Amino acid sequence: MKLLFSKTTLITPTLPFNFDATFFKPDHFTTNDHEYKKGTPWQTMDWRSNKLGLKFRLAKIKGKSMVELTVFSNEELTKEYIESVKAETIFRYNLNLDLREFYKFSAKDDLLARSIRQLKGMRPGHQSSLYEYLIIGIILQNASVRRSVQMFRNLLTKYGTKLEFDGHKLLCLWDVGRFKSIGEQELRDLKVGYRARSIIKIDNQFSDGNLDEFDLRKKSVDEQKKILLSLYGVGPATVWYLLFDVFHHWEVFEHISPWEQKLYSQMFFGKNLATIPQLFRYINKFGKYKHLAVHYIWEKYWWDRYNGKIYDWFEKEIRL
DNA sequence: CATCAGGGCCCTG
DNA sequence: CAGGGCCCTGAT
Secondary structure (H helix, E strand, O other), X not given: OEXXXXXXXXXXXXXXXXXXXXXXXXXXXXXXXXXXXOOEEEEEEXXXXXXXXXXXEEEEEOOEEEEEEEEEEOOOOOHHHHHHHHHHHHHHOOOOOOXXXXXXXXXXXXXXXXXXXXXXXXXXXXXXXXXXXHHHHHHHOOOOXXXXXXXXXXXXXXXXXXXXXXXXXXXXXXOOOOOOOOOHHHHHOOOOXXXXXXXXXXHHHHHOOOOOHHHHHHOOHHHHHHHHHOOOOOOHHHHHHHHHHOOOOXXXXXXXXXXXXXXHHHHHHOOOOOOHHHHHHHHHOOHHHHHHHHHHHHHHHHHHHHOOOOOHHHHHHHOO
16 A cells, blocks of 8 residues: 655654654564664554554754654545644653653662663653554563564564555554454464464454553553453563553563563673562662663663674573 | 473463 | 463574
């Protein structure tokens, strides 16, 4: 599908603002639904039953940093619609987040202070809707990055829509309810294994209207946790990702998986294996910003790697 | 070649 | 509440 219509709008982010570290996370695995080249991110978006292409650029207007968002579509879009895309973009990428208190309060820790200096103005956030993130969360389970990427690619290639916009060809996620009348075996053929059942069940719950992302956003963390955990195939590890990336709770940090334990041990203490309580003692120092603090430290190492800096323990553990 | 451990979760006992 | 089973892939 060729997206021949486009509209551009401007977003004023809170300051300080780091464009690249906000729109590009080197630790997120790359698939053909988004692309980042020379400081420009492109991505697709399934929004209110339209398949969109989005492009972001940093614009300087009267010396002020602004985000220029261009929305590509296959039909003329109303002003209200563009406004809704803009609002959702601001939400997903936390462009209204005020980081000043966090920065002030965290300057005491040397590692965090260095991470903040390096990535100052970076926002946490994720491009995906809850539905899409649940699918990603499920294919992350019990699999290496390489295999997760392969699974997501297989799904996108088979069920996604190919969009052409701004000289790019990217795939857009399928509609919610796509797996309503699809058997488990068809998904298993895409090498997702036992995860096929979880994907189908979650898709069904969305299309039955049992789950609404915007309702969930208004609920308390505990309620969100309870509802997410009740989904088939979603456990504590997946909920932990969701609460941060999709629901923007900076204070929740309760889960450390074995591979993360190894990486945190090196990052925080420069040693092979710290105990889980040791790691939590360090993390809990950051109080209501503990997950945000770890995000800054985590991203710092990924950006170092992206810029060519090699740590043996890091390479060994991430197995790209 | 065979065996095995993963970036979890569900289900059973 | 502990532990076996599940898929596929790459490492050994």
